[in-house]
Amino acid sequence: MRKRSFNWFSFLTILLAALAHLPAAAQEPDTLKPPPEATAPEKPLPVAKGSLVIIGGGLRGDNADVWSKIVSLAGGRGARIAVFPSASGTPEKAAEIIIGYLKKYGADAFAVPVAIRLAGSDYRKAAEDAALAEKIRRSGGVYFAGGDQSRITKALVREDGTRTAALEAVWDLYRRGGVVAGTSAGAAIMSSTMFHNPRAILPMLRSGITDGQEVAPGLGFIGDDVFVDQHLLVRGRFARMIPAMLTKNYKLGLGIDEDSAFVINAQREVEVIGYSGGLLIDTSQAVWDKTKPDFNVSNVRISYLDRGDRFNIITHSFTPAPDKAGGRIEPGREALRGPVYSNDILGNYAVVQLMERLIDSDQEEAIGVASGNPRSTTPEVGFEFRFTKTPESVGYISGIAEAYSVLNIRLDVRPIDIPRPLYKYR
Template sequence: MNSLFLSLKRLGTTALIVLASFGLQGCAEASAVKNTKTVKAAVPPAKPVVQPPKGTLVIIGGGLRADNAEVWQRIVQLSGGKGARIAVFGAASINPEKSANSTIAKLNQYGADAFFVPIGVMYSGSDYRKAAEDPVLVEMIRNSAGIYFAGGDQARITQALVRADGTHSALLDAIWDTYRRGGVLAGSSAGAAIMSTTMFYDAKPVLDMLKMGVTDGREIAPGLGFIGNDVFVDQHLLVRGRFARMIPVMLKKGYHIGLGIDENSAMVVNSDREVEIIGYSGALLIDLSSAITDRGVKGFNISNAAISYLDRGDKFNLVTRAFTPAPDKADGKLDPNQPDMREPVFTNDILGNNAVLDLMGNLIDNAQQEAIGIAFGNPRDPYPDLGFEFRFSKTLNSVGYTSSEAEAYSVLKLRLDIRPIQLQQPLYRYK
């Protein structure tokens, strides 16, 4: 009994020693934890804020006449005025130097000090790949206040300035740097097409694109994207009825806003993304924000698109979507209760020269609430029995302005619906 008690006593002492030892160790660890500073997980550095370009775009619809002083003078003025150094690219042309020299003469006529940039896929005696990386040319661009892309084939511009792997050449980076720091980028026709992230490439006729659609790498290809990734740009618009080809591209690539500028006219887009129309004619603004398509309908179709015509002197902000009429239209807002016309509005060639503009102007100041245009092709064209109806209608948001100086309208937010129609074959018979 005594020996058992002694054993238990020894065991208890041992247990107490172990527990005491564990307790001291635990206290030490607790003390260590208490005295240890908490180290927070590393926070990744914030992504740098990309500032919008400080420069200005002058997007010209092609066919810019030498006597269009308003456009030429604006380019020179924005580039710094008399003596402004403006780099001219003729890369889109089959004869780059000749094309550039023609533009240089006009710019210099209005006070610039313009010069030729010797690069082009078709520029003989030069390797455009080496020229695009030439530090001398890069420095010339960086020292320029303005850059002008002449017309031709826009694919030649992108081929000359974008490397085969899709990255920017040194020359293209210099162009972007000039634009970001406040320089002017102007382009006419092909030079306008490159302004959006998507451009027409080897485009079919307008009606054929509605009939057969558009394909990446064929009808469309990447542009240079100076205007941003949210606006699609087209040119030669009213004269060639190209507004209709913009819509399938915008749907395919996800653009909500499209701007199409007419010939001998320009859109000036400043750093606040305000668009001002200058020159001879105007631009069409297409808004697909609320548009829908019906997959149950065989063939291209769209409903609830919005189409507007911005006339010379008008302004439209791409950020706020605010419209400011030209000074000669400031007091010319149309009263829908006092229309000037009452007869039905119809055209059987909506893709014809200025047909869409005439129809929109005739509708906005009319007692009629809608107008119809149709488009169809040659009986020998593909799918000769396939045509399209373009239905324009006024909504509560539709607004018109008329000029106090000329017979001219600005038209905002007409609804546009397009649907396929079947034509009778033959289309007509002799009596």
């Protein structure tokens, strides 16, 4: 029987024809500029097989997406989860509530009695208890409650900066493949630098950020190359993330909103789940003039990642939620017309609403203003936030709801003089 010869020309012809007809979803995803090499970390990243669930605070008990994800990543129904109420002013009550919700979604949760506000307990001794550390280590996950993040680091980090036995057990769990979850203060500790005792946003913009005062060391589960903040959209905290990132030389920041979470796996893939989404802030191409008394910056890149969206920290690739897969906003669509602006860019969801209107409008830029008390009797320094479309700016809109994802908007911030009083009664 004669052997059939392989026709390479026919094979290549068929292959090229097949590739040409692949659906759009199978093509290369959008990439958030700049390329990955521009944001490579200066320090080695932790080697961990586990996942992070970074919650922006205000997590409701009926948010099944987030609670179920934590339980699933910890091992599923019956998974042991150690609850750290360390940040809370009332740790007994906080632990009781959180354990109740985790049990409702199938976990076998227990309280870790390491909290400086825990009555009748020596938190330093508890943090070094070998039996308690082993119990944590053998769990499938941990959950850090909200409150004051400085209480977490005080309870779990020794005065010389080394890890207590309890914290080392958390790291062992994380390296092995367990999940580390945290809400509000429990989210702030995820990066190597966290807000510590911050002032209001405008005073920080006017006089700067002091290391050791507004910011202090966190626990660093996400690595040394990403800054984390929480309660982001409801409180306009994107504006404080930028000066903090520049001060501490972070190129990438993730800010998550309330009742929502970033889920980050061992491959550093980010998935947004929960009620809304969060902001991705890129300062790798930013220009900051430190010689000026008030904060100023140009060429920050800001993106809004909505629930269901995915982003890879290493490759900077973005994949929209399934309901947005065919909803890329093409140039010339211009659904909205007229100026895009906000008189209070630090207001509740104001930054996202402005970005959504800009990406789907005929305008190339939008302006947001931040200022203080309009009834003040003396002039004050305010700030102009200028958002500009670039050739890399991309938007997606859901096919089933008025929901957007917005990528690569340029942001410039500069101080402006605000006359006072802003108005007079007639």
